[in-house]
Amino acid sequence: MSRISTGHGPRPAGGGFETFSWYFFRVSGVMLIFLVIIHLIIMHVTNDVSCTTYMFVSMRYANPFWRLFDWLLLTLALTHGMNGLRVVIDDYASSASARLWLQSIVGVLLLVFFMLGTITLITFQPVPAALQGAQCVSSFTQAK
Amino acid sequence: MYKGQAGMWSWLFHRVSGLAILLFLLIHIVDISMLSFGPTVYNNSILLFDQWEVRLLSLSLIAAIFYHAFNGIRIMLIDFWAKAVKYQKVLFAIVLVVTVALLIPATYFVMGPVLSWFIHVPVASVSH
Numbered sequence: 001m002s003r004i005s006t007g008h009g010p011r012p013a014g015g016g017f018e019t020f021s022w023y024f025f026r027v028s029g030v031m032l033i034f035l036v037i038i039h040l041i042i043m044h045v046t047n048d049v050s051c052t053t054y055m056f057v058s059m060r061y062a063n064p065f066w067r068l069f070d071w072l073l074l075t076l077a078l079t080h081g082m083n084g085l086r087v088v089i090d091d092y093a094s095s096a097s098a099r100l101w102l103q104s105i106v107g108v109l110l111l112v113f114f115m116l117g118t119i120t121l122i123t124f125q126p127v128p129a130a131l132q133g134a135q136c137v138s139s140f141t142q143a144k
Numbered sequence: 145m146y147k148g149q150a151g152m153w154s155w156l157f158h159r160v161s162g163l164a165i166l167l168f169l170l171i172h173i174v175d176i177s178m179l180s181f182g183p184t185v186y187n188n189s190i191l192l193f194d195q196w197e198v199r200l201l202s203l204s205l206i207a208a209i210f211y212h213a214f215n216g217i218r219i220m221l222i223d224f225w226a227k228a229v230k231y232q233k234v235l236f237a238i239v240l241v242v243t244v245a246l247l248i249p250a251t252y253f254v255m256g257p258v259l260s261w262f263i264h265v266p267v268a269s270v271s272h
Contacts, residue, residue: 008224026223036209040209048257049193049199050190081162081169
C-alpha cells in the first residue's frame with residue numbers, strides 16, 4: 001500500500017486512549033529524562049548514597065520545591081512505568097479473564113504506590129531529636 | 145532462535161529495561177516510606193544501600209536507565225523526524241556507545257566508595 005509521506009513516522013491516529021497513551025509516553029519520557037538525571041546527580045554525584053540519611057532528607061524537604069520535584073518524579077515515573085506494564089500485559093495476555101485480572105492488578109498497584117509515595121512526601125516532618133543525627137552512616141565514608 | 149536485527153534487540157532491551165526500572169521503583173517507594181518510621185529505621189535502611197552487592201545492583205539499574213532513556217530518544221527521533229528511520233541502526237549504535245560511555249563515570253561514583261580500600265578514591269561527602 002503506497003502512502004504519500006506525512007514527514008513523520010506512523011502513530012495511532014484514532015484519538016482514543018491509545019493515542020493519548022502514545023503521546024503520554026513521549027511527553028512524560030522527556031520530562032523524566034531531566035528529573036531522573038538531576039535525581040541521580042544529587043543522590044550519587046554531589047552526595048554519596050550513604051550520606052542520604054534522615055538528616056539529608058530533612059534538609060532537602062525543608063524546602064517545598066524538593067518535595068514537589070520528588071512528587072513529580074514519583075507521579076511521572078509511576079504512570080509512565082505502569083502504562084508500559086499495561087502495554088506488555090496487553091501483548092501477552094490473551095484470555096479475557098487473564099486480561100481482566102492482570103490489568104486490574106496494574107491499576108491497583110498504581111493506586112497503592114501512588115498513595116504511599118504521596119503520603120510519605122506530604123506528611124514528612126522531621127523528628128526534632130534527629131536534627132543532631134548522623135549525616136553519613138557508612139563504614140566506607142567518614143562518619144560525621 | 146530467531147536472529148533478529150538491531151530493531152528487534154533495541155525493542156527487547158527497551159522493554160526489559162523498562163520493566164526492571166519499574167520493579168526497582170516499586171521497591172524504592174517502599175524504602176523511602178520508611179521515613180515515616182523515624183530516623184533510626186530510615187538510616188538502617190540506608191545502610192542496606194551501602195553494601196557492595198546493592199551498589200552493584202544500583203549500577204545495573206543506572207545502566208538500564210541510561211539505555212532506556214537514550215533508546216527512548218532514538219524512538220522519538222524515528223517518530224518525529226522522517227529521515228531517522230533510515231538511520232535507525234546507526235542511532236542504535238550511538239545509543240549503545242553513549243550508554244557504555246556514561247557508565248564509566250557512573251561506576252566511579254557508585255562503586256568508588258566501596259573500592260577505596262583497594263584504590264584511594266576521593267569520596268563525595270555532604271556539602272553545605
